Amino acid sequence: MGELVEFWMHRDGVLIGLDRLISRVPENDWVWSVLEFDGIGHGPAGLxxxxxxxxxxxxxxxxxxxxxxxxxxxxxxxxxxxLLLVAVKDVDLLDSARFAAGDFEGCLLVITASDSTWWSVEVDTEIKELSALVADLRSRYGDG
Structure with missing residues (x-):
């Protein structure tokens, strides 16, 4: 797919939440999908x-x-x-079975939370802003 950065979800006693990650992503018109979620909080639209x-x-x-x-x-x-959160250009590229098998072809961005321990962010490096996102996350949170 492209470039991957992984880092601890907890750093210096502070939780790095999804909101902090999303705030680093540039404005976009992509199609986003949550394909897996377990955590604390509310779903979108008041669910x-x-x-x-x-x-x-x-x-x-x-x-x-x-x-x-x-x-x-x-x-x-x-x-x-x-958590498994993906961004694609077209809704037709969303296929949970394919993603469950680890095939993220066509995804622009994949954000994964694992066992309340790690964040993994993988980007399509052909999108200039996403290459900058990886560099930003590495400088803020390290890599692995």
């Missing part, structure tokens, strides 16, 4: 935690959102235990 998880798991395309909706969602999540 409760259990209801949001049900919607995510029952859809082949996950829970599809715009950039503005992703920003609002990130603000509502207090902590991610596990």
């Amino acid at each position: 409760g935690y259990a209801e949001f998880r049900e919607v995510v798991s029952s859809s082949r395309q996950g829970y599809v959102m715009s950039w503005a909706q992703v920003q609002e969602y990130a603000d509502e999540v207090a902590q991610c235990f596990d």
Whole structure:
């Protein structure tokens, strides 16, 4: 896919939350989808935690959102235990079975939270702003 940066979710006693990661992503008009979520907080559009998880798991395309909706969602999540959030140019590229098999071809950005321990951010380096995002995350949080 491109370039990958991984870093601890907790740094110097402070939680690096989804909202902090999303705030580093440049403005965009991409299609975003949550394909897996376990954590503390509310789902988008006022959905409760259990209801949001049900919607995510029952859809082949996950829970599809715009950039503005992703920003609002990130603000509502207090902590991610596990998360798979992807950005694509076209909704037709969303396929949870393909992503579950580790095939992220066509994704512009993949954000993964693992076991409330690690963040993983993988980007399509053909998008200039995303290469800058990786450099920014490395300078802020290190790499592994």
